Amino acid sequence: MALTILHTADWHLGRRFTSFDQESELRLTRARLEVLSRILDLAQSRNVDAVLCAGDLFDSASPDKEWWQGALDEFKRRDWQRPVVLLPGNHDPLLPNSVFDAHHPFRSGLPDYVHVVGEDGFELPLGDKAVVYATPCRSHAGQTNLASSLPPREPGDKRIRIGLIHGQTFDIDGYQTNFPIPRGTANERDLDYLAIGDTHAFREVEPNAPVPTVYPSAPEATNFGEKDTGYVAVVFFPRDRARRALVEKERVAAWNWRAQTCLSLGDLRELRSDENLRKTVLRLKLDMTLPLDEYDEAERILTELKGSLSANPRVGVLDEDRSGMRLAIGDVCAFEQNLPPVLQSVVRRLQAEAAERPEVAERALHHLYQLTRD
């Protein structure tokens, strides 16, 4: 019979999102635990033979109890036989008293089917047809090639060999490496698949190499600018190592992260017409100077994106930087002409004030525009 595994990494449970408001932070942190549930459900649905997590399950070596307890509950509620292997990465290295320490209640509370890579030269047979070799990170940074400790194939060993390590490959020029994984490692160690974790994009390193080396991506993104996140790899190994393993990328994320700068009202209008914003964490930077009527429209679009008491927000989580959105102060003459003399003088004073306190003056002018518009 053939073998199937689910390979995941970089859950970063415990990552805080302090730049967001409390409610948004709660939604994003909750999504991190929920994706764990989705990953294990998917493993069950695809009836995989093992689940391998290639490091950085937690965002730190000593996460708050709510995080390790949440993960522990998720494992304990399943009556499984299929092994799950958890590898300490550089964010959650195997240190004394860390979450992976043998005495920590997380590790000691794990059900039997969950295995922590708690020593160098870890080896876990998957029946008699395959074996997983792994080595944990023991520090936040290091120059050791952890793959070098994976044992060579014994003569006559026909089993499928899967390597599980955390580190950075050398395939991106100029990329600073931490726990480096040299090119060709998978082939050199006579593996059939090298399951790695660290960078957050789904990537098959050296796609044409005879043995796949795969980053499965962070199942929920951890920051803006990360591309191709939100997946796990489901891997099929033909029996008796007859052909190269097949790697399928399966989406599990609930959120898309996106950073966007709007340079004009047109950009903002286009953004509003996007139908996929509800499940998006959007960092929106506004960099534009607008006449009063357009400034007013931009404000209304922003309200629509953020939501109000009468309409739900169009964007799931919005991180808005509007410091670059300015009112064209010199362009308020037409508006001023239709006002009574006393308000005209207010407008002129605000225009003068703009030199000292531009943001306050702009908001006051816009407010006056709204009050007198109708």
Add this chain to the structure above:
Amino acid sequence: MLAERESFVRRARSLPTDSKAESLVTAVRLTMERDDGARKIVIFTESLTTQNYLRDLLMNDAGLGDEEITLFRGSNDSPRALDALRHWRDEVAASMPAHSRPSPSVAVRLALVHEFKTSSKVLISTEAGAKGLNLQFCDTIINYDLPWNPQRIEQRIGRCHRYGQVRDVTVINFIAKDNEAQRLTFDILSSKLDLFGSVLDMSDQVLQTPRSDGSEELATALGPEFESQLRRIWDRARTVEEVEAELRRLRDSMEDSRRELQEIRKQTVGLIETRLDESVREVFRNIRESLPATLADFDADLERVLLGYLTACEIPHEPADTGGSRTLRIDPSPELPGALAEHGITVALGHSSEDESIHTAHPLIEAAIANARASCRGAYRVRFAIADDAAQSLQRRRGSRGRLALTRISYRGFEREDRLLVTAVFEDAEVLQPAAVAHELLLQSCRDLDTFDVPMAVTPDDLDEVVDEELFLDNSAVARAEQAAFEQTMDQLDQYVEDRIMVLRRARAGHAERLGPAEQKRDRALGSDARAEADQVVKRWTQAIERLDEQLGKLIAREDAVYERWKSFAHDRRYGGAEHERLLEAEFILE
């Protein structure tokens, strides 16, 4: 804001007359005076307030009595509605058999329709009345408010203009003459979508039946899009001129859509006239001429399956003659399914009025098929005769041998689907692809072989491996569509919770607005009694806000039973997994 609202109220009150209401009264009077009509009117409005206003108006100005007006709304729980329900139970439901009596909510709807049919003259209905009611005894519809969605207008008209209607149906729409935007909207609804015009008339004349689907299909196709476009125009436009310009553009684009749909419809009607008639004739001819012979062939096949099974399992059986029809007496045998094992059975081969005939769902046939499936695994061998018009990849493989499997994969996710997977592996390890060609192989004529001279090089394990790989890829392909459906469901679920959160926040903001003045009043209260009373008010608002905060906190954390239930449902669907069953396995040679 308050001053603005007060000015609206003052302006509304200063209007000398409600000309729309006057027109309604005139329309009702004219309808009631018609000699040839049913003298029944349905008035549709979108608001409960307007519904009450119209009832008062018709009682005061159109000379109608309270008993001549029936109100119909989403929840019909007024004393009048309950009276109607009592009458209906006495007059109609009493004679209905107990098992066919409707639920209370349906009963009250029927009761109000019964009241309108038998005693009242005007039914004033909100949107809730526009679906599902049969009002074909009424021939006048007044759209006091016009919905933006043409589909909803169609539904309103459909209440009266349906099977059973014997009169022409009059539809009266209320439009403000000097409101250009509203006039344009109506123009699109009426002439461009043909809601009240040519399509209804033409389809009636052509097909000789009320309620053809012509206009409804047009409304269904364009309705939601039209409504959302209208909403967008009204939401975004800043001036009446902009609204008018946008509406003109919409009207032109609707005209194009209408033409396109009518063209498609025309082509479809043409196809029905030219092709389907012939197909229907063909079907009838087949039924008359070929069916008896086909059924006889089918019976013969069933008999062959049954006899093969009985013989293979060495179950004693013998033909019996019971007055004309052919029967088979089968003796008791442990090999037989269920109770037949103890008692045996006599079955008819072909039609019989005396004995039970065999059919595809008969326990004997099911047992025969299960037995055949079980026995054709492993050493089953066939020779396929590849047809000259078969795929090239099959033809060039003449002379090749291999092993094949037919597997059924059952997906029970958002889409319930059974797929058949044909896997054929040749002796040189090549897998027959693509899937369509593999399926074509099974359609080639074939016959059984006892043995091959040279043993087959492809082992059952080799075949299993390829089947596993194909199952893996098939699962991945299905997972992509399932994931999209799952994300959509979770998104809808989140929207549901977000809507509830918004409602609570709105209520909280309202309470908070009242709390401030209440606190001020308490702080200024003179005397202990007045202070204690004001303090009670403050406490009441504070507690109400605390309760809302608690509910909000739970919803924000998604600690909600409804949310949990549906989330669990979505997970079960998405991650339910697939089941697969090997239906057939055989060694083959292509000729």
